[in-house]
Structure formats: C-alpha cells, structure tokens
Amino acid sequence: MKINFILTGEGSSDLRLVEHIENILIQNGFDEASGEAPDLGRLVNPPGRTVREKLIAILQYYPDIDAIFVHRDADGTGTAAREQEIALACGGIAGLPTVIPIIPVTMLETWLLADQDAIKRVSGNQNNQGQITCIPGLNRLESTRDTKTLLLEALCEASAAQGGAIGKIQKALL
Template identity: 35%
Template sequence: MTLRLSKPDFSLLDKVPKDVRSRVTVGMKLLRDPVDLVVVHRDADNVGHEVRQSEIETAVREAGVTSSVMPVIPVRMTEAWLLLDESGIRQVAGNPRGRKDLRLPKAHEIENVADPKHVLKECLVNAADVSGRRHDRITKRFFQHRRQLLERLDCTGPVSGLPSWKRLVADIDAVVEQWK
C-alpha cells in the first residue's frame, strides 16, 4: 500500500470562497486523481464540535465526494493543543533554559481558552525573553513557530487527554475501520 499526501494549492486560482463546500469541490478538481480520504480542518470556535461536524458532512455530501472524510475539529483553535507543551514553546522561541513564567493555562482549562492563538503568541514572546529588534523578530515568526510546534506535537502526551483530541482519534479509528 502506498500513502501519498496531497494538499490542493488554492493559490493557483484567483479566489476560492472560504466555505467548506467550495474548498472541497475546488480541492478535488485541483488534485485531479481520485483520493481515498479527504481531511477537512475546521475549528469548533464558538459553535461547537457537533455543528462543525454537521457542516463538514453536509458540505462534502453536497460537493459529491464519495471518498472517506476525516473531520479535524479542535475546540476553538488548533493552537489550544500547542499550549500544553511548555518545553516545546521555550525550544521554538530559542530559549530552552528560560525560567520566565509563561502563564500557560492548566491542561483542564485549555479547551476553554477564549483566544488560544493570542495566548500562544504571548507565550512565545515571553519564552524568548528578549526585547527590541529580537522581540519584533519573534513576533513576526509566529506562523513558523506554530508550524514547528505542530510538527513536534506529542500525540501520546498531554494532548491525548483532551476531549477534542480523543474525538479526532475516534474519527480516525472509524475511517480505518470502514476501510477494513
């Protein structure tokens, strides 16, 4: 069995609407080849997991996709999951031995943080513990730092205890079970 991961390059087109149905429809056309699994990421934000899952299922059905679908629905934002890794935040910020208090939320509070992206930005700056131009550089590199934290995410670590992560794992298991 061969695994090939693809992500449609929406930048090849003038403007693709941001709704799920449009993204899936255009994405399937851009990929051209048939796919076995469509992964749709949509933050739960303030509407909740069930609403987002229904939105994804409806959009994919209306787009005429017959492939298996994997919804990825973190509570609020994906950044919430990253707030569980203090040492990773310090490492990515370039100050692994730093001692400054990052004021990270407790694990049981993570999924209730109103704006995890903002909190993560502040934590990265605090972890770097720099000022002036270096402070500005850290701030400007947020998206790169976030990507690095996602790449380092320990799937069996603290994130594995979060309800949103458990749902993701259950959804993956369900798709794999369908394929058997």
C-alpha cells in the same frame, strides 16, 4: 502503508496541526504519513471561504491525495452542526477522497498550548530546555481567555527572540 493528506482549516495556526496528524497516523498503524496545509488564498484563483469551495480547490490542485482533514472549531455551534456542515459540503463532489473532520470543542490554540515541545519546534528553538513560563498549568488551560495571544506570547518566549526579532515572529504568525 503510506498516507498523503491535506489539511484545510480556519487560519494560520492550523498549519501547526499537520505534524500532530502525521504522528497520530503513524501511531495508528501507518508506516509513513505526509501532510500539507496549503494556503489556498495564495492560489491564482483562490477559492471562497466555505468548506465546499476549499474541498473543490484541494481536489483540483492535489488530485492524488488519500485524505483531506477539515478543521472547524465547534465555537458556539457545537460538534454535530460542524460535522453536518462538513458532510453537506462533501455532497456531490466526484472523486473526493476520505474527508475527516477535526472539530475541537475548545480552540485549537488551547490544544497546542499543552505541547511545549511543539511550541519550541515551531518557534525555531527546539533546543530550548526551559519551561515556557507564560503558559498556565494544564488544569487552567481550558478556562484561559484569548489563547491566540497566549500562543503568540509562548512562541516568542520559546524562541528567545528579543527586540525586532519578536516583531518578525508576530508578523509571521498573524
């Protein structure tokens, strides 16, 4: 069985989540999983920032998808409030495929920091055999502050880029 999906989220770091979702879907019985995380802000008429506006735009531009994954950080509101926000956003939208909330309790960047191989792939240097030294141990990740900056640092380290190349990486990710 094959599944095609769209991921919509909160920022550019969410784009790296597609591969993880594809892997999880395959591990859970799908023969093939194909996902995209389009930058809806680049559309001729970009949608607003609400979940509902994004869902309507996705349905318009991707009418044949099987599912939409909606990433929203729990932040200070909590998981239940985010689930309710997503459910309310879906109300009354005809033809909407299955909508699956992704609501990490800690920031997505913290989750990504736990996967050094993924960081190496995203950095363009998947052949890097070394450890990424700027990442603290798993037992300290959840208490790490400013994980976005740490993830950027890890991507730069994993890429083995130097000088101006680091600036290009930072610009591409911010």
